[in-house]
Amino acid sequence: MADTIAMARVVGSAEAAAFVNLSLAHWLRLSREGKVPAPVRLGARKLGWRIGTLVNFVMERAA
Template structure:
């Protein structure tokens, strides 16, 4: 279940890494393959991810387990 504070929140790489133990390169590969939420460009040298999309992605993985 998503936290109400997640709605609309954009997180950076450090917080994404705390949620998911994947390398930046692995996340990039998943994004390119369409298997992970796409990053959002928030500045010239800064990207982020929609927290609610990442939480949905995690929940979908949890529901796939046996």
């Protein structure tokens, strides 16, 4: 149960970039180009990414 909650947690752009070890500018560029997982819209100007999605993204890049 705790793992499910942790994987569903949503983080902002800066934390998502740090999680995948990229600069914020590079992360945002890749996001605009559709080369990273699609974000969750949290508000009119706020985007977020689920930790589970980021974990899968990192694992795919490592393979």
